[in-house]
Amino acid sequence: MVKAIQINEFGGPEVLQWVEVDVPSPGPGQLLVRHTFSGLNFIDVQVRKGSYPVLPQLPAILGAEASGIVESIGEGVNNFSVGQRVVYASTYPGAYSESRLINADVAVSIPESISDEDAAASFLKGCTAEYLVNRCYPVKSGEVALVHAAAGGVGLFLCQWLKELGVTVIGTVGSDEKKDEILSNGANFAVNYRSESFKELSLDVTEGRGVSVVYDSVGPDVYSDSIDSLRPRGYMVNFGNSSGPLEPIDPVELNVKGSLFFTKPSMRFYQLDRKQLEESSNRLFDVMERKAVRAVIGQKYALSEAHKAHIDVEARRTIGSTLLVC
Ligand SMILES: NC(=O)c1ccc[n+]([C@@H]2O[C@H](COP(=O)([O-])OP(=O)(O)OC[C@H]3O[C@@H](n4cnc5c(N)ncnc54)[C@H](OP(=O)(O)O)[C@@H]3O)[C@@H](O)[C@H]2O)c1
Structure with a gap:
């Protein structure tokens, strides 16, 4: 026993x-x-x-x-x-x-x-980060990525791996105390998404163009502003729902907001x-x-x-x- x-x-x-x-x-x-x-x-x-x-x-x-x-x-x-x-x-x-x-x-x-x-x-967390940055959206050096729940388990692997690839990382966190943790593990910018706008920061950092990819494990609480943070033909990668299930996605919104891509990946399919x-x-x-x-x-x-x-x-x-x- x-x-x-x-x-x-x-x-x-x-x-x-x-x-x-x-x-x-x-x-x-x-x-x-x-x-x-x-x-x-x-x-x-x-x-x-x-x-x-x-x-x-x-x-x-x-x-x-x-x-x-x-x-x-x-x-x-x-x-x-x-x-x-x-x-x-x-x-x-x-x-x-x-x-x-x-x-x-x-x-x-x-x-x-x-x-x-x-x-x-x-x-589990590192292999998740592996497929997200290399194969789900193969992000390249010089691009800007927005990572939600960046101080979490998968989040800190993403920040470090993206830095290693030469990507600029904007990370969101749920409290100010978590900001230092992500900044010392690969993130270039930290936003407390309960009190600050990650959309504004994403547009500032990219001079209005928008980020190439959002790696999102949070779901409904951040969906709308995440879509608005993307560049034309950017990738919304929703790999988790820590804040609850997402409502059905409106394909017309993806179209009018920049021919965006939406994917909801699982590690087992990678x-x-x-x-x-x-x-x-x-x-x-x-x-x-x-x-x-x-x-x-x-x-x-x-x-x-x-x-x-x-x-x-x-x-x-x-x-x-x-x-x-x-
Ligand atoms: N699709 C896949 O292949 C795959 C694989 C692994 C994990 N995942 C998903 O990735 C996410 C992260 O997994 P993890 O194990 O590394 O967990 P985690 O990020 O360490 O913990 C969840 C984090 O989500 C944030 N969060 C935002 N809203 C929340 C809410 N309403 N309730 C609780 N937490 C909330 C919190 O960070 P803040 O306080 O900083 O916001 C919390 O620390 C999970 O959604 C998980 O299901 C998906």
Whole structure:
């Protein structure tokens, strides 16, 4: 038996229960991984509330990302060995546990130079930043990008990666205290979008032309001003809805405001097979090993205290990556 954070019903942080669960031996294609750290992601909050339908049934264990050590290996798995350090991100939850079974095809080996802690703090968020800046909208040196929730987990990876690519970054944050964090991690400009206009700043910085791309994980609270911050044929990349679901998009608005592009991407469609997963994680490990991008771990909680981490992330109190120590 191992300990895990399970939900029996959807709801607030109080539905997160610390329970004992059985972990069977790995079946064909599976690994048994003893977790060292689980990465908390905002999507866990949405899954907990029942607003993101990925759980096949309840009760279920939350968590989309973890690092750990391979303890045993199922039939047909040839690319991992017992004792190897691995990290994974999977839309199929279950990472809030001391150990679990995971399909070997979603796990990758952690390079020697990267700690388990940094791997769990960076894999899902960093691979998200990777596909957003390189493949969703392949942004180029000299362009200007607007990044919402820039002090968040994905946000700080975006700021650093964009700086590495030579892009000017305007980052938005929900409180003045977060401004320094983004300015010291790649952003050129910081706006508190609860009290200042990111649209005005975007137009000032670009001398009225507008930014090339908006990387938006916030959704309805920022949609309208984001569209107005774009240059003609600019890209609105809405990859999250931290402020709630977006209303249906009006295609005529996209047309009249500059032949704009709108996309709502998911990482799984940028990691369609093992080759794409490895290419994406290798790009992430490369920028981390070169120290161009690092995991900013703002807070850590014991796995048993996952409810406290959920309270803090929903209250917008967290910075960068949040870890659960398994
Ligand atoms: N599509 C994909 O492939 C993909 C992959 C990973 C993550 N995501 C999405 O990306 C977003 C960021 O994920 P993350 O794990 O790195 O989380 P996070 O950014 O660390 O946390 C969410 C942040 O959103 C901001 N926010 C704005 N309005 C909010 C509201 N009403 N309630 C709570 N927070 C609000 C807060 O920052 P401020 O206080 O500074 O505004 C908060 O810190 C999430 O929406 C997530 O679902 C998408």
